[in-house]
Amino acid sequence: xRCGAGDALVINTGGQGxxxxxxxxxxxxxxxxxxxxxxxxxxKVFITHAHxxxxxxxxxxxxxxxxxxxxxxxxxxxxxQAPLRVLQPGEQQQEGSVSFTVLGPExxxxxxxxxxxxxxxxxxxxxxxxxxxxxxxxxxxxxEAMSRLxxxxxxxxSAC
Numbered sequence: 797x798r799c800g801a802g803d804a805l806v807i808n809t810g811g812q813g814x815x816x817x818x819x820x821x822x823x824x825x826x827x828x829x830x831x832x833x834x835x836x837x838x839x840k841v842f843i844t845h846a847h848x849x850x851x852x853x854x855x856x857x858x859x860x861x862x863x864x865x866x867x868x869x870x871x872x873x874x875x876x877q878a879p880l881r882v883l884q885p886g887e888q889q890q891e892g893s894v895s896f897t898v899l900g901p902e903x904x905x906x907x908x909x910x911x912x913x914x915x916x917x918x919x920x921x922x923x924x925x926x927x928x929x930x931x932x933x934x935x936x937x938x939x940e941a942m943s944r945l946x947x948x949x950x951x952x953x954s955a956c
Contacts, residue, residue, distance in 0.1 A: 803850055804829070805933065807922060809894050812836035817918070817933055818844055819853035826853045827860050837862040839891060844935025845915040846874030854878075871906040871914025883916060893923040900945040901937070913941035 804826045805817040814835035819826050830838075841863050843851045851874060857863065858878050866878050887898040900917035901909070915935025922929055934942060 806830060806833055806835060807894060807920065808833055808835060809839060809892055814838050815840045815842070815894065816857070817842045818850040818935070819857055821849050821852040822856065824853045827856060830861065839864040840867055842867045842916060842918065843872065843874070844933070845869070845911055846872055847911060847936065850935060867916070869901055869914055869916040870903050871901055871909060873911065873914070895921050901941070902945060905941065905944055909941065910938070912936040912938050917945060
């Protein structure tokens with residue numbers, strides 16, 4: 797969904813439920829989008845990182861709609877007026893036909909990292925009408941941090 801310069805992604809989990817990945821800026825229209833999609837409660841709200849264009853509308857969402865839990869990375873450094881659950885790499889969860897796997901960030905890469913590089917990295921899988929769908933989301937993680945995350949065992953240089 798377009799939220800100005802921000803990001804938000806809605807996954808309809810069936811019935812009137814859904815998952816939300818980021819909320820966009822304040823006043824982004826995320827509530828109108830949820831209403832249009834018929835989503836009346838969110839089992840999960842994932843906040844990838846603490847920049848306003850990704851979490852600015854969270855107070856609006858928390859005030860207007862029932863939210864089961866707000867999920868963040870171990871590097872999250874934002875102020876939120878709600879209980880947070882910190883996700884760790886390797887953590888997985890499935891609800892109905894929708895599941896997620898946490899890919900990052902790795903705890904060892906958080907020290908001294910920029911806010912973008914603390915972004916929650918997820919693989920989300922679900923069953924759509926046309927068949928299975930899998931996608932990867934990484935907030936605003938920069939390419940160097942992404943490369944480190946996706947290459948846990950880089951090739952070793954050999955001395956000749």
